Amino acid sequence: DVKVTQSSRYLVKRTGEKVFLECVQDMDHENMFWYRQDPGLGLRLIYFSYDVKMKEKGDIPEGYSVSREKKERFSLILESASTNQTSMYLCASSSDRGQYFGPGTRLTVT
């Protein structure tokens, strides 16, 4: 069974703080993704990575950065959190069968 884990289920941060969201997958997948899910907007792709140290911008990369130093780990960084980044963040990895998601991190920025 594919397992994708995320470091926190719930997180509360203050405006301006630096926030790290960690994601780990155990299936040796090359592709990993970060999405945010907001009501009525579905899942929107922030960044993805197709190999170690490789990254590509998704549809809404502004205000975010990512890091992929090891194949199994993909980190999402909010350099200076803002209230409009309050959302559910979902990490995924993919094989030729589809994408496998972590449980999500509900981030609230106050």
Place this chain on the structure above:
Amino acid sequence: DQQVKQNSPSLSVQEGRISILNCDYTNSMFDYFLWYKKYPAEGPTFLISISSIKDKNEDGRFTVFLNKSAKHLSLHIVPSQPGDSAVYFCAASEGNFNKFYFGSGTKLNVKP
């Protein structure tokens, strides 16, 4: 502009009846489609997929239909069960699995 659209934000169905969830896409290069199910406070879980070389794929109570000429796919759940109540997302890719495009989701409520 969204390339994958789910125009019904919600659907309510009686237990035992058929649930039909619809999805439209605009990019004719999409060749792989998936449906995901999502419960509150959990990540989406893969449900069923279909590639563009097929027009139907069945897995138990779940069947996905693909109409390439209409750029439309649908998910049929028969019979619907209360445990099927969740948000359903459709997604599409161009087959390289580097990027998936998701619809906005349809919240299904199956009433006992």
